C-alpha cells in the first residue's frame with residue numbers, strides 16, 4: 088500500500104467502489120472529497136481538482152449551486168418523499184409539464200424513476216408491451232447499435248455492446264439485433280462528419296429488412312456514443328434511422344441520458360436532427376447531477392395502448408420505490424429555471440467554440456493524437472500509436488490511465504475511456520478554467536507519451 092490517510096484506509100476496508108479494479112486503489116487510493124463549489128472539488132487536505140467530467144457527466148451547473156441548494160432545502164421542509172402510486176405532488180406535476188414543453192413534439196407522458204438504467208428498462212418494457220397489446224406479439228426483440236451503452240442492469244446491458252461491460256455477462260442476456268454503429272473517425276466510406284451522407288445506414292437497412300417483423304424498438308444514444316470512447320456521428324444518420332423506424336413500424340427509443348439538457352449544444356441531441364423519437368430517456372443532467380432521478384418520456388400513442396379497465400391486464404406495473412421523489416423534482420425544476428433565466432446554453436455554445444479552437448491547437452500537432460472530436464462542450468482526444476494508420480495503442484499499457492493519474496496529481500479530474508481522454512464539463516465552466524484544463528492535460532500527456 089502507498090501512504091494512505093486513515094479515512095482512505097477506512098474507505099477501502101469496507102467500500103467496494105463502482106467501475107473500479109479495487110486493487111488499483113493500492114497505488115491510487117480514493118480521494119476523500121470534503122466539498123465542491125462550481126467546477127471545483129476540494130479534498131480533506133484542501134487540495135482542489137477541476138471536475139472536467141462533471142462527476143460522471145451528471146453535474147450540469149456546478150457543485151453546490153446556490154439556487155439548486157435553495158430549491159432542495161425549501162422542498163425538504165415540506166415533503167421528502169411520498170408513495171407515487173395514486174399520490175402526487177406539485178413539484179412532479181410542474182416538472183412533467185416543463186419536460187413536455189421542452190421535449191420534441193408528441194412526447195406527452197412522463198414516467199419518473201430514480202436512475203438512468205431504470206429509465207431504459209422502462210422504455211424497453213413499454214415498447215415490448217405496446218406491441219403485445221396492439222396485436223403484434225411477434226415484435227418482441229430490440230435493435231441496438233454496436234458500441235452502444237445504456238446502463239448496467241441486465242436489460243440495459245443486453246442492448247449495450249461495449250465489450251468491456253457486457254462480454255462477461257453474455258449468458259445472462261436477452262437476444263438483440265445489433266446494427267454496426269457509425270465510426271466516423273475510421274469511416275470505411277472515406278466520408279467525414281461534414282460531408283457525410285450516412286452511407287453506413289445501409290447496414291441498418293439490412294437489419295430492418297431482415298428483422299423488423301420481430302422488432303419492437305431500436306434503441307440508441309443520440310449523436311454521442313459516450314462510453315464507446317465518445318464516438319460522435321452526424322445528425323443525418325439519425326434522420327435516416329427515424330425514416331427506417333417509420334417505414335418498418337419500429338419504435339425509436341432515444342437514450343438522451345448523457346446528451347440531454349444542453350450537453351451537445353442544444354437542449355436535446357435529437358433537436359440537431361429535428362426528429363421526434365417515440366421514447367426519450369432522461370437522467371444525469373435532469374437534476375443538475377444532484378439527485379438520483381430519471382424520466383421515460385413517451386408518446387400518447389404508446390400510453391394509450393396501456394389505458395384500459397384494470398381487469399384487461401394492460402397496465403404498466405413497473406415501479407421503483409423512489410419514483411417521482413419530490414427532492415429530485417425540486418432540483419430538476421431549479422435546473423430548468425437556471426437554464427432559461429441565465430441563458431446557459433448560449434454561453435456554453437460560445438465557450439464550446441473557444442474550447443474547440445484551443446484544443447485543436449494544443450493537441451492536434453502531437454504525434455500520438457489521432458483526432459480531436461467534439462459536440463457541444465464535450466471534447467475528446469483519441470490517442471493512437473500512429474496518426475496515419477490510426478492504429479490504437481497497446482491497451483494493456485493503460486496509457487490513458489497513466490495520464491489520468493498524472494493529471495489528477497496536478498489538480499485535474501480527467502477520467503479516461505481506454506486511450507481516449509475527454510472533457511465533459513459543467514455547462515457553467517469559464518474560459519479560464521477551460522484553459523487550465525487544457526494546459527494540465529497537455530503537461531500530463533507530454534510527461535507520459
Ligand SMILES: *Cc1c(COP(=O)(O)O)cnc(C)c1O
Nearest residue numbers: 202203204236237238342344345
Ligand atoms: C449513464 C448512462 C446510462 C445509465 O444511467 P445510470 O444512472 O448510471 O444507470 C444509460 N445510458 C447512457 C447513455 C448513459 O450515459
